[in-house]
Amino acid sequence: MKRWKQLFFSVMFVTHSIYATQPIEVVLSSDNRIYEQGLYGIQSVFEGELKISYLDIITAEQPDVAAYFKAIDESGAPLFITIGPAATKIAKENLKKTPIIFSMVNSPKSLGIDGGSICGVSMDISIGEFFQTLKDIKPNAKNVSAFYTTNDGEYSAGEGEYTDLKYKLIYNRKKLADKKEFKTALEELKGKTDAFFMVNDPLYSNVEFEVLSEFSKKNNIILMTSFPALVKVGATFGISPDYSKIGVLTGQMANRIYAKSSTCAEERVVLPDQSSFFLNEKYAEESGIKLPDAIVERAKLTKLFDVGVNLINEGKLNSAKIVFEAILKRDPNNKSAFSFQQLVIEKLSGTKTRELLLSAENNFKNKQYAQARADYQKVLTINPSISSAKEGIQASLLAQSEQERLQGTDLAKRGKPFEAIKMFMAALRTLPSNTQASNDLNAIRNFESSNMKTYVDKGINHYNERNYNASIEIFENALLVVPSNKEALEYLRLSYKKRDAMIVLKKKLENQ
Secondary structure, eight states: OHHHHHHHHHHHGGGSOOOOSSOEEEEESOOOHHHHHHHHHHHHHOOSOEEEEEHHHHHHHOSOHHHHHHHHHHHTOSOEEEESHHHHHHHHHHOSSSOEEEEEESSGGGGTOOSSSEEEEEOOOOHHHHHHHHHHHOTTOOEEEEEEOSHHHHHHHHTHHHHTGGGTOEEEEEEOSSGGGHHHHHHTTTTTOSEEEOOSSTTOOHHHHHHHHHHHHHTTOEEEESOHHHHHHHOSEEEEEOHHHHHHHHHHHHHHHHTTSOOHHHHOEEOOOOEEEEEOHHHHHHTTOOOOHHHHHHHHHHHHHHHHHHHHHTTOHHHHHHHHHHHHHHOTTOHHHHHHHHHHHHHHHHHHHHHHHHHHHHHHHTTOHHHHHHHHHHHHHHOTTOHHHHHHHHHHHHHHHHHHHHHHHHHHHTTOHHHHHHHHHHHHHHOTTOHHHHHHHHHHHHHHGGGHHHHHHHHHHHHHTTOHHHHHHHHHHHHHHOTTOHHHHHHHHHHHHHHHHHHHHHHHHHHO
């Protein structure tokens, strides 16, 4: 029971309204599109008021940036949200008391994040996703190459060393001294690699990318990148985080810390669990790469997904719901589409859902478990996928069953065995898997079974004296103890028959 109640209250905190005493500041590193998408995700779920700022505006308007952050610390702000590495870095350097929740940061360990007063959501996509997609496109691929020039680039490139064999690949990463070595290093790859993975590194300016793109196309090399924009101008495929979902995860984390149900030390760093897939079919064809139908379909679903997200941004929720439902029909395991479908449903019915969840929580706390269960069921009628309602129903069933079992135990102690048996049976009707209630029922039946002859004889005496209501009560109680007792069953049947006959005769006499 304790486990269920802990689970119940852990999932129910989201139903509480968060009452803001001051807006929570959100600082974006810049005004680029992907940060704006992350911001939208935060705005869509955060339950407090947000104040949006941009790092360049703050540095331009604040002659003393340290004083700006000191004022935030002294204000007692419950948290501070950053989007992008630049904003995160400057906040970490200056905020001493206020918890920082970051979003849209690659390789957060490189910022010196210790998990104490700073936590958030990383942008890192596992290189394993690239390797798996590579094998989906070209099952006989054997070698993958990557170049980098910086320590951060080395950190990003390093993961491949530990995952390549899992995908039956050999991954070769190479550190270059500078951009001057780039063309020579590429020429050395001719005929030696099947794919090239673009590491997030300063090595790649427009010039280097154009060289890499042309080289890969001429040499039938699959070019992989985490930047969707580069796919359009000349790469085979790209896998990037779902930026809006990163924002959603950030906003949900902020809610937990704002409500004081969690801390940064507990949250630490969350990795994105969903990604978007981008494909350049023309570039692949020019590279001599044949694309499987499943890969093409995957890219189409990403485009459709972007349409759905844009519809949410435009406030066209019903249309967005239709789009995400269409994606799920084609790809039932699409986690991103499912998450945003649920977000749309929450926006469409959020007020009613929150009211019902809050009512259910209050009923649960007041031990009105049947009413709590009814509220949860109404929530699932609105949205069958709300896990907290499903868990709440199970928690309510368990709590009610335990409540009934304990009432049975109390009745047994007070010398009321038949009432106790009825309560143990009620506990099992509520939750058949309540083994303790089953054990208690068997124990009291075994104890009372030695009195069966006394109960039956007493019932027969009342039957012979034509006191049928009394005999019915005694035989029904006796059958609670031993439900299969043939003598009690037969006399109970006869008692009902005789009593009903007497009632009919009495009515006839009254009508004469």
